Amino acid sequence: xxSAGLKNKGKTTADxxxxxxxxxxxxxxxxxxxxxxxxxxxxxxxxxxxMIGAIQVPLGYVGPYRIKGDYAEGEFLVPLAxxxxxxxxxxxxxxxxxxxxxxxxxxxxxxxMTRAPxxxxxxxxxxxxVSEWIEANLAxxxxxxxxxTSHGKxxxxxxxxxxxxxxxxxxxxTGDAMGMNxxxxxxxxxxxxxxQETGAVLISVSGNMCxxxxxxxxxxxxxxxxxxxxxxxxxxxxLEEKMHTTAAxxxxxxxxxxxxxxxxxxxxxxxAHAANMIAALYIATGQxxxxxxxxxxxxxxxxxxxxDLYISIRLPAVEVGTVGGGxxxxxxxxxxxxxxxxxxxKAKKLAEIVGAVxxxxxxxxxxxxxxxxxxxAHQQLGR
Numbered sequence: 266x267x268s269a270g271l272k273n274k275g276k277t278t279a280d281x282x283x284x285x286x287x288x289x290x291x292x293x294x295x296x297x298x299x300x301x302x303x304x305x306x307x308x309x310x311x312x313x314x315x316m317i318g319a320i321q322v323p324l325g326y327v328g329p330y331r332i333k334g335d336y337a338e339g340e341f342l343v344p345l346a347x348x349x350x351x352x353x354x355x356x357x358x359x360x361x362x363x364x365x366x367x368x369x370x371x372x373x374x375x376x377x378m379t380r381a382p383x384x385x386x387x388x389x390x391x392x393x394x395v396s397e398w399i400e401a402n403l404a405x406x407x408x409x410x411x412x413x414t415s416h417g418k419x420x421x422x423x424x425x426x427x428x429x430x431x432x433x434x435x436x437x438x439t440g441d442a443m444g445m446n447x448x449x450x451x452x453x454x455x456x457x458x459x460x461q462e463t464g465a466v467l468i469s470v471s472g473n474m475c476x477x478x479x480x481x482x483x484x485x486x487x488x489x490x491x492x493x494x495x496x497x498x499x500x501x502x503x504l505e506e507k508m509h510t511t512a513a514x515x516x517x518x519x520x521x522x523x524x525x526x527x528x529x530x531x532x533x534x535x536x537a538h539a540a541n542m543i544a545a546l547y548i549a550t551g552q553x554x555x556x557x558x559x560x561x562x563x564x565x566x567x568x569x570x571x572x573d574l575y576i577s578i579r580l581p582a583v584e585v586g587t588v589g590g591g592x593x594x595x596x597x598x599x600x601x602x603x604x605x606x607x608x609x610x611k612a613k614k615l616a617e618i619v620g621a622v623x624x625x626x627x628x629x630x631x632x633x634x635x636x637x638x639x640x641x642a643h644q645q646l647g648r
Contacts, residue, residue, distance in 0.1 A: 278306045288317050326345065340364070344550070345549055346549040370496055381435065395459065396424035417448065480533045485564075486581070493620035535563070539578070578624050585615050
């Protein structure tokens with residue numbers, strides 16, 4: 266580290282300690298544990314403001330877990346950060362059974378980060394004219410958007426007129442970054458071009474058709490980030506030995522719970538508890554935990570195939586990166602290194618691991634519910 270860097274490091278740490286002392290005095294609270302962090306405050310200068318320390322979340326792992334993906338291939342110990350008792354034990358049970366059955370097959374079928382500005386137009390005729398201009402000038406729009414980034418590529422632009430509002434959904438390839446900042450900056454440049462050339466007034470670079478950090482049907486249908494599918498076939502004997510249930514009972518549980526129950530509730534996700542696994546893996550590896558919302562759009566299906574259980578999941582919005590953001594932090598970097606997902610060229614591998622872990626958690630919970638063991642397991646593990 267340079268002398269300037271060393272000086273900045275000391276200043277950052279001193280500032281953090283000063284703020285923590287002030288916060289402790291103001292709130293009359295001991296912040297001793299919050300201040301006992303394992304890394305220098307300088308490492309987090311791009312991740313947080315007014316830093317006073319760090320919150321530590323218990324970290325465990327599942328595996329070795331056999332995953333058969335295009336990018337994630339082999340056996341993995343996967344780190345999960347959680348405060349929910351029984352979660353890791355349950356997911357680990359699913360990992361063990363799927364591994365013994367031959368492994369989890371998983372694929373990335375789409376990779377697009379989105380941002381959707383909203384414009385004000387004069388009327389529906391003007392909104393239609395602007396939509397037509399966009400479709401006729403995609404090359405210019407692409408040039409404007411991509412001038413802001415060396416990694417992002419504009420893939421598509423979809424206009425959605427609604428009265429005097431015109432929502433335009435931009436979709437990007439963002440490399441190994443999660444890509445929200447990249448998409449926002451690029452879209453802002455493109456939106457200014459559209460406004461300048463058409464007379465439409467840019468109201469917001471994000472008009473909520475993106476849709477970021479909110480459950481939305483558009484993400485379930487079109488996808489956002491990486492769309493993941495995964496499946497496994499569990500033989501009858503293994504299912505009965507390790508899960509103490511049958512394919513017929515598990516498939517019926519999945520149908521009546523994930524499909525029918527979710528439909529009655531108006532739920533946009535049709536799964537047992539996909540958000541649990543996604544949150545634990547996101548927190549462990551430095552992803553944006555708010556985007557667990559989109560991860561909860563998971564659809565889980567089960568079928569009884571002559572006594573064997575076929576289980577699959579579809580995750581339409583897995584928003585992960587292996588560079589930038591929270592992946593810069595020392596603990597999160599170590600967690601990413603555990604699964605060889607740190608740095609460039611690893612984002613799709615990480616997304617496949619997310620899908621495989623969700624599959625394992627769904628299998629275990631649905632089997633426990635089919636066997637009537639869910640409450641007992643939580644009671645035994647102190648939840």
